[in-house]
Structures are given as C-alpha cells and as structure tokens.
Amino acid sequence: MNLSLLDSNLGYQNLLADLKSGLINHAYLIVSLDENLRKTAFTKFITSYFCPSSCQTCTACKKIASNNHISVKVLDGKNKIRVSDINELAEDTHILPIEGDRKFYFIDNANLLDPRAQNKLLKTYEEPPKYVTIFLGVSNEAGLLSTIKSRGKHIFLEPLTSRAIYNELVELGYDEIVSQEAASYAMGSLEKAMLFVGDQNYKYVYEETFNTLISLKNSSQIIDHLYKDIFSKENILLSLEFLEIFLSDIMKIIAKSNIDLLTLNRDYDLNLLAKSFTLAGASMALNAINDARERLKFNVSSTSVAEKVMFDLLEARYKWQ
C-alpha cells in the first residue's frame, strides 16, 4: 500500500505526533478493520523513526521495506501463536538494540490470540524495557482481554474514503468505471477494493452474506444457509470479514456514534438489525467472528464453523436483550 495514503489520516497523525515530540509510548493498540491499513501505519511509523525523511533508498528504509530490519519483529495472530512464541518475544525484548536505539514489535490480529498467550504477553506489553515499543493490531477489540486493552495507547485509523480508494485504483491503472464500483463496495479498505476489481465473486459474497444476516431469525433456518457458497472453504474468511464489518456498523448505530457506516446503501436494514441487538449482544457477536476464525486456524471444517457462527449470532441477538 502506498504509504502516503496515511498522510491525512487523523489516527495516524495522532501516532506520528508522539514520534515528533519524542514521547513514544511503550505500547500501542492500532484499531482498524483494514489489515493493510494497520500494517501500513506500523511500517510508515517505524520508517519515519529510523529515517526521518523516509527516503526509501537508505539501508534502514530498504531493510524495513524488505522486512529485514533487525530491530523490528512482526508476528501475526492469523498464524498459530503459542505461549512459547510469546516467551521468545519477551526474552528478545531484553536484548539491547544493535541497530538504532529502539526496538519495535508488532503483533497484528492480536484479537485472535488465545487468552493464555495474551496473559503471557501482558507483563511485557505493560512494562517492556525502556528501549522497546510494542504495537498490537486488531480489527475489533472484542477478542482482547480487558487488561491488555487498557495498557496500550489506542490509535483508531479511520477508513479510507471511497474517493481516496478510487484515486489509488485509477493510479494503479484500473479502468475508471470498474474503479468506481470497486471503491464503493470496498468499505474503506483498499485491500478489499483490490479484491473486488479482480473478482466478481467478491460482490456475490458481500450481497449474500448481508442477506443471510438479515434473513436469519431462528435456529431452524440455519440449515437453509449452511450449504451456501459463502460458507465454502474458499469463501468463509471473506464472509466472516463482511459479517465483522456489518456488525461493527450495527454497533455504531446502537452507540449512536457519528462515524460513517461502511456498508453501502443498507442503512434501512442495518437500523432494523440494530434494534434487535444490545451493545453487549453486538460485542458477543463480534466475539463469535473472532472465535470462528480461531477455529478455522485449527482446520475445523467451514461448514461446522458456519453452523456455530450462525448459532452464536442468534444467541447474541436474543439472549442478550
């Protein structure tokens, strides 16, 4: 992703202000539904740290761009992170930096770490050696232990505008009409827009996931949805992502937040759905999405993951009224 896309992002400005004032926090929590945006924010920040002009030609810039900087370590909760990996990270923080005077760690998708790994991480995250900064990246905070949540400085990256996504796509050489449609379906994410321009299946999964969420009203209907294409092995991660975005929009409506909804042209249905959730219920539902991703990592079949997620969604709607 083009690093300059973050230049006008208020969340990123907030983070950069700490670097400019020389008061870098020991722990940050980057919140954004867009994985690419989170990774780009981290990369842009550490590039500015090691090379203030971010020239992209010096050794430090090159090492960061090729993920080879010795003072930077990145883990991803999408892969299985064990307690032993966290122990290793904790031990590594105690080794003094040998390049630059600071070490940076980034655990993205930290909401997918199991509670044991999070507990293990807690001590290092709240009190690392003074030359260490740890970033956690999450798409939603529902899967984090409250002890972890409260220790880091929150950085909320606002989604890209459709205009910014459109411009970027056109710059990348895509047709203007195709770019327009992709940008409007992309829900603030360049990554999704890129998926969409290359693949008509994306629009189908989007529409069908939304329709499933609205039409699912009791557990006897689960069987009608279970064998849909959106829950196939190939599509289930994408449909879970869409569900996460729809549910985040529902939370915004319940909380009367003035942040724009990301779901396109579905305000009426979303408002209707929001009436059937409490804030606690919507948070439970988001947790069900985290849980489903976790189970997929352990090779549980997509059908049984889909079945459980639909049960959990119904429970989150009706039990938490």
Ligand SMILES: [Zn+2]
């Ligand atoms: Zn440089």
